[in-house]
Amino acid sequence: MQKHPKQKEWEENELKKSLSRSPERKERFLNHGGQEITRLALPQVMDDDYIHNLGFPGQYPFTRGVQPTMYRGRLWTMRQYAGFSTAAESNKRYRYLLDQGTTGLSIAFDLPTQIGYDSDDPMSMGEVGKVGVTIDSLADMETLFHEIPLDKVSTSMTINSPAAVLLAMYVAVAEKQGVAAEQLRGTIQNDVLKEYVARGTYIFPPTPSLRLITNIFQWCSDHMPAFNTISVSGYHIREAGSTAVQEVAFTLANACVYIQSALEAGLEIDTFAGRLAFFFNASSDLLEEVAKFRAARRLWARIMKERFGAKKPASQMLRFHTQTAGNTLTAQQIDNNIVRVTLQALSAVLGGTQSLHTNSRDEALTLPTEDSVRIALRTQQIIAHESGVVNTIDPLAGSYYIESLTDRIEEQAQALIKKIDELGGVIACIEQGFIQQEIEDASYNYQKEVESGDRIVVGVNAFQMKEDRTTPLLRVDPAVEQEQVKNLSRLKKDRDSRAVQSSLDQLKRAAQGSDNLMPFILEAVKTYATLGEICNILREIFGEYRDRR
Amino acid sequence: MSRDMKKKRVLIAKPGLDGHDRGAKIIARALRDDGFEVIYTGIRQTPGEIASVAIQEDVAVIGLSSLSGGHMRLFTAVIDELKRMSAEDIPVLGGGIIPDEDIPPLKNAGIAAIFGPGTPISDILEAFHKACEK
Numbered sequence: 001m002q003k004h005p006k007q008k009e010w011e012e013n014e015l016k017k018s019l020s021r022s023p024e025r026k027e028r029f030l031n032h033g034g035q036e037i038t039r040l041a042l043p044q045v046m047d048d049d050y051i052h053n054l055g056f057p058g059q060y061p062f063t064r065g066v067q068p069t070m071y072r073g074r075l076w077t078m079r080q081y082a083g084f085s086t087a088a089e090s091n092k093r094y095r096y097l098l099d100q101g102t103t104g105l106s107i108a109f110d111l112p113t114q115i116g117y118d119s120d121d122p123m124s125m126g127e128v129g130k131v132g133v134t135i136d137s138l139a140d141m142e143t144l145f146h147e148i149p150l151d152k153v154s155t156s157m158t159i160n161s162p163a164a165v166l167l168a169m170y171v172a173v174a175e176k177q178g179v180a181a182e183q184l185r186g187t188i189q190n191d192v193l194k195e196y197v198a199r200g201t202y203i204f205p206p207t208p209s210l211r212l213i214t215n216i217f218q219w220c221s222d223h224m225p226a227f228n229t230i231s232v233s234g235y236h237i238r239e240a241g242s243t244a245v246q247e248v249a250f251t252l253a254n255a256c257v258y259i260q261s262a263l264e265a266g267l268e269i270d271t272f273a274g275r276l277a278f279f280f281n282a283s284s285d286l287l288e289e290v291a292k293f294r295a296a297r298r299l300w301a302r303i304m305k306e307r308f309g310a311k312k313p314a315s316q317m318l319r320f321h322t323q324t325a326g327n328t329l330t331a332q333q334i335d336n337n338i339v340r341v342t343l344q345a346l347s348a349v350l351g352g353t354q355s356l357h358t359n360s361r362d363e364a365l366t367l368p369t370e371d372s373v374r375i376a377l378r379t380q381q382i383i384a385h386e387s388g389v390v391n392t393i394d395p396l397a398g399s400y401y402i403e404s405l406t407d408r409i410e411e412q413a414q415a416l417i418k419k420i421d422e423l424g425g426v427i428a429c430i431e432q433g434f435i436q437q438e439i440e441d442a443s444y445n446y447q448k449e450v451e452s453g454d455r456i457v458v459g460v461n462a463f464q465m466k467e468d469r470t471t472p473l474l475r476v477d478p479a480v481e482q483e484q485v486k487n488l489s490r491l492k493k494d495r496d497s498r499a500v501q502s503s504l505d506q507l508k509r510a511a512q513g514s515d516n517l518m519p520f521i522l523e524a525v526k527t528y529a530t531l532g533e534i535c536n537i538l539r540e541i542f543g544e545y546r547d548r549r
Numbered sequence: 550m551s552r553d554m555k556k557k558r559v560l561i562a563k564p565g566l567d568g569h570d571r572g573a574k575i576i577a578r579a580l581r582d583d584g585f586e587v588i589y590t591g592i593r594q595t596p597g598e599i600a601s602v603a604i605q606e607d608v609a610v611i612g613l614s615s616l617s618g619g620h621m622r623l624f625t626a627v628i629d630e631l632k633r634m635s636a637e638d639i640p641v642l643g644g645g646i647i648p649d650e651d652i653p654p655l656k657n658a659g660i661a662a663i664f665g666p667g668t669p670i671s672d673i674l675e676a677f678h679k680a681c682e683k
Binding site: 131201367451 | 565567568569570571574575578592593595617618619621622623626646648649665669670671
């Protein structure tokens with residue numbers, strides 16, 4: 001049979017280039033019977049529809065994946081989100097995870113840190129060190145990365161409103177380790193729009209928040225070329241109760257706002273778009289999730305090319321991290337969660353994720369224990385090394401169901417994005433509560449289905465049993481808060497307070513003007529000005545966002 | 550409905566910094582669908598703010614939600630604030646990610662009932678009705 005010219009073109013360009021840059025993990029991929037596993041299964045007859053909508057991996061519109069060899073080349077990054085208590089405790093957990101074979105770090109900060117309060121702020125009461133690690137100043141950040149070589153690991157930080165401050169602290173710690181900013185790899189979430197509708201850790205109103213985000217884009221273009229400057233997140237939108245289509249639509253609509261504001265600030269699309277990353281949820285409907293990931297990839301490529309005129313393939317590629325769906329974990333019969341997570345993780349891999357966090361079985365009760373986290377990581381390792389799904393690219397392509405669902409999710413998400421545009425754009429929709437209402441309705445309908453028994457949740461509304469819940473749980477000692485407050489007051493006594501004050505004054509003047517704030521924030525963190533002090537200066541100038549109800 | 554629905558105004562509140570409000574919103578809506586008048590504070594309320602709103606709005610019951618692990622400090626702080634404002638007669642219910650072993654100390658501190666993940670909404674509505682009748 002004659003090869004389609006487009007296939008030849010792909011083999012001679014994208015594939016050849018990729019193989020010469022880095023070979024596949026094995027010279028030959030064989031099944032148990034010794035038969036060769038095909039790299040990329042293709043239809044017998046490649047029509048225009050196939051070329052237009054599916055094409056080849058690593059090639060526009062990237063439906064079949066963003067790399068030409070996908071997991072035959074390199075497995076996804078197994079990145080477990082972790083952090084609790086003090087910097088010293090979390091540092092221990094990270095080093096344990098690295099020892100166990102995790103391939104990237106993912107930092108969870110506590111709520112005071114995420115909302116820019118020091119641990120001695122009255123607003124922080126009861127929350128210090130609870131859902132993540134508490135960071136007041138550069139001193140804590142130094143402890144957090146003690147003996148972790150920042151030129152070797154990539155680090156993802158779930159930080160949004162005060163992302164610039166935590167990024168600056170990361171750069172400063174690296175500098176002390178002798179690692180230049182250019183060498184740093186990782187991601188900051190830096191996606192404030194979804195905070196207003198789903199996650200809740202906003203500080204400033206949208207306009208100054210977008211300025212901070214654009215400042216980061218610009219500064220990183222010049223200083224941190226290997227760092228992902230934003231991770232536009234549908235994860236939390238889905239957790240808040242949205243449907244798969246809404247998750248795609250709201251996330252891509254938010255991404256368009258970030259792109260637009262960077263363009264308005266004078267950045268050129270192909271200089272920053274390649275460092276946008278995405279973050280999606282892997283929920284329980286396996287086939288719908290696979291279609292969702294593929295649809296999101298294709299829709300984003302089309303938006304970037306057609307709406308924003310991006311030319312570089314890297315700017316058109318939707319690269320994403322996935323986390324399994326926390327809201328599907330049950331407090332009942334918690335070991336069942338291992339199975340749920342396995343199915344969800346499989347959907348992410350079949351959907352072509354670039355990195356993955358698998359939730360632990362006990363997270364409907366509290367933070368996961370070390371044993372639970374290990375099982376969650378092993379789940380990924382079993383999918384990677386035993387299931388075989390990684391040996392051929394985009395294995396579900398061409399299934400009538402998967403392809404029709406991929407088309408439908410793309411169409412419906414596109415229609416919803418269009419509706420948002422017609423209603424005046426994302427920010428107007430947030431202010432009017434449109435997006436919040438859409439999510440709330442979807443969440444309530446889902447819950448009603450569970451209540452009525454139309455939707456079965458094993459162990460919750462069917463197949464229940466009496467159980468003795470004596471699983472050991474991880475507890476954060478309430479003394480952590482007092483300990484952290486004590487350390488903070490010691491730091492404030494020991495540091496050069498004149499240098500702190502002067503750096504904060506300069507930051508304030510810069511915030512009143514229109515300079516890029518990154519250099520000023522970097523100066524401030526190096527004097528050990530605290531996160532709360534820096535954010536309070538910005539609160540003074542930018543004001544605070546209040547949810548209108 | 551045969552129940553006494555005169556005192557059917559209730560407050561749903563999220564103390565602390567936790568932004569996970571999916572559960573709080575579902576409960577608020579289910580209560581409304583069931584005939585209650587519901588005031589939802591929104592996220593990030595201090596215990597003092599919650600107690601003040603409860604008193605100003607003359608609610609019959611307060612429902613607290615927390616998923617961030619801060620419930621021991623925050624729920625009991627709401628009770629303390631109510632006492633300080635001489636309003637400890639307002640019953641307080643709690644829900645969220647709360648380990649079983651935390652339930653007895655929370656009840657001792659004055660929280661009338663605690664609802665963990667997977668609780669049917671009907672059970673929660675029932676608890677609000679009961680608390681209103683007190």
